[in-house]
Amino acid sequence: MRSQRTAWLLLAPTLLILFVFGVVPFIYVLVTSFLHWNAFAADPTPRFAGVDNYRQLVFDDQFLYAVWITLRFAFFAVVSEIVLGYLLARLMMRDFPFKGFFRTIHALPLMVAPIAVGATWRLLTVPGLGPLPYLLEHFFGIDYRIGSYPTQAFVTTVIMDIWHWTPLVTLTLLAALSSLPREPFEQAQIDGASPFQIFWHITLPYLRPAILATVFIRMMDALRTVDEIWMLTGGGPAAATRYIGLYIWRVVFPKTDYGYGAAISLITLYLTIVLCWLLYVSLVARKQKKGSF
Amino acid sequence: MRRPRRLVTFLFWCGASFVTLFPIYWMFVISAKSRADLFGRPSLIIDSLNWANYAATLSDPTFQLYMLNSIIVATCNSLLVTVLALLATYALSRFPMAGKENIFFWTITNRMAPPAVFLLPLFLLYTQAFTIGDWKLYDTRIGLILLYCVFNLPFAIWILRGIIDAIPKELDEAAMVDGASLWQILTRVILPVARPGFAVTAILTWVFAWNEYLFAATLTSVHARTITTGLAEFVTVTGTNWGLMAATAMLTLIPAVVFLGLVQRHIVAGLTFGAVKE
């Protein structure tokens, strides 16, 4: 029963679908990245380019800047979401009335399509139309114009992302917290451990897989986010919110530069893999170092 | 000692809900104000509800079709993914396999790439490779259901693996000793214990499928179009029809909230099973 054959059979449908719909297109993109191919160049046929596209992206200021600000965005957004999500999950575990109702409300932002999220926040922030500029001006004296001030635009994208995606963290951690076995906690309490010690030595290790999964998912999604940001700022002011997902979009769609677009997409993929791998290794390694308590 | 704590927590959640709902309320305002009123001055109060946008949307057969397509695609995909992920994670968790960790990590890399460039090969595959006679995978619901597995399956596997790993193997072995088949182990032992995990997986994969825009827009045309693509249609070169878009977005929330309502209580079904004391 515990044979390898059964295992592969169980995995087979998953692997098949991922291969056909994931790996095959990937190979196509890989090949494209080695071509000069623009649909509206003087010669629109694909021509072999060697590593020209990769060489070009090293010198592409806009691309490098996009990578930098995307990393910055992902860092602030994901860290905030994890911390906030955890705290909210803990608060959700407490005893209070109408829990199910509040749980549903809290999860609402997840249900709104990213385009609609971007559109809503966009209209929230347009001076003369949205309430935010008015409120910020009136109560805090802040001149809120995300079309003109890069930092404000950046902060707004982070806040919008937090509003939209924190519920994902909350729900996942809530599920994990609900599944924790009771004994270790009861034992620790009997032994007189402080709340912080319980948190650090018992809760956290048990939650590690869930936290890891959530950090990964949020990080990779933040690194390739497009729809919401595109609706909110279009990448502006200037390049302040032109994250890598948006930059690639503009290269592939209006500019129809397929070869270069493939190259920068693959580099971004590689970057994401490296980051995730580092995270994975560091968290898993720490687990192995700690061993069992 | 319990009373004030309950009240404080309750008040906190009221405040948190206000923050959560504010943009959604604003979306409602956009949908219910006439355009002149909307751009006239920033106001949170709706003087007169303008239901024209809702009436127009609800009676539009295209909208109804898009909604139906979205519901079918999201639900089928979520179901498919949860089942396949259950099988896959069980294999990864319980069986000794060569290269298991590498496979596990590899699955998630399918979800990491920026999607824009992958549209062209998929478009070609869907219109020219996956065809039987005149029928193409292009502009079909099944096409989307299968494609969404590429990013939903890894997600589900990653969430479920940790949860299934935490279920002691002794439970399986006890069931095996009792003569249970693989399927019975899965449904009688794993499923009940991991219910919160499955609930979360079902909800989140459903939501991802429901909200997906780019692939749906490119790989469907008129028949299998989903509601998110419908939302993007309002963005045109002459301007965006904010009112209609907001109304459609609000209506799009409804099936999502219904689905959430049905499944969410399972997320904390295990509350009696585990407890975190303060």
Place this chain on the structure above:
Amino acid sequence: MQHLLARTALTAVTMMAVTSFAHADFWSDAAKPYAGVTIRGVSESTPPSNYVKDVLAPAFTEATGIKVEFEATSWDQMYDKAIKDMEANTGIYDFVYIEQDIIYSYLARDFLVDITKALADDPSLKAPNFDIANFTSFIDYFKDPTKSNDLFGVPMEAFIKVYLYRKDLFEDPEIKAAFKEKTGHDLAPATTHEEYSEIAEFFTQWGKDKGIELWGTTVQAHSGHPSSWYEYVESVAPTFGVYNWGINADDNYGASVANGGEMNGPEALAALEWYLGNLAIAPPESTQSTWDEVAATFAAGRAAQGLVYGENSAWIATDPAKSNVVGKVGVALPPLSEGVLAEVEGGTGYIGYYDGGAFGIPHSSKNKEAALLFLEYIGQPEVQADWAVAGARITHTATYDDPKVKEQDAKVDGYYTLMREKGPLFAGAPAYPFHAQVREAAAPYFYEAIVGQISAQEALDKMAEATEAELTKLGYRK
């Protein structure tokens, strides 16, 4: 909007039934071999396209038995899907929307069917009431000069971008007196850039002094969306004498002055500085405004002047559900630099943007004949008037004289008359197959100028440099 369309639809279908009776022989006869076929097209969700989808397509099906599936998508998506389809030859679409600025790219790639030739080759497809001569000068932009000016797209919408101003404010005695006192001359719609700026400054100050939400001008200055760059190259730069984006196609596509272009020359600098000067006194939402928001700003009564696309002028002036300035809108030609008008009337250059689109047939289509019939159907004179009223667009010369259109013309301060008389002074986008590519290369520097990160001259220099680099990379510039 909905009931207006329904009413128009009813009228249109009735008219259609009447007129198609007269031509019933042609449509049903010509379509006989194709009855039961379904043609599929892709376009945007704009009022003119929606009219085709909701009114004309069903009428066509009624007359011919050919079914029409109309896919409406967003702007980006529409281009992407049409291009993918035509490039890969997948035959998904039988007709595609061709915006005026992409036609040259499509012609360069030989994506489209030659309509003139198709009609000549098969006279049974030629509708008796379809005649290229019926169309306005706008149809010229869909002819291919390298193929004996054959037609490749049937225009379905056309607008000019005009100068709108608040008639009520300009005629207000208190304002007139204050203006006269401040500047020494009378308040009237601007004809030069200096006058425009003067009026704009006056009104912004007026708004401040009176504590009302009024500014002197709208500016389409979204700091991340190409609409801002478009306003500059399409509507502002030509009025300063900088045509075709400042690129010299005759001199190896040079863009910078050093290479024979005009993109960073003194006229271009004057144009950009005028544009940025206006931005400084424009409403705060300007850096988040695309064409739509500019129209909304003007319709909300927040600006005294603005350059606004034609299709918006109509509803701004007439629809109380969407506009707060109904009946208060004046229409005029944009302000021009000295000598530009003479130059344009003499045949060189243009004073603004002639916007619009057509439907064309991809070579990859599997139902070309059915699609051709459909294009002729929407190109008939009989359907134009109601379509014009529904979508504020005119593509046939005769439509100007239609009583319904004349009625609307009076309400929009003569926008249609202006379009009729001065339309030939406007032009579509330059004949560049690399339109989108150069735009993507140059626009980022334009945005930096909007935000004030670089100076106007610097921005122009960088735009020219990036343009030349991109053209070299694409192979147009040797």
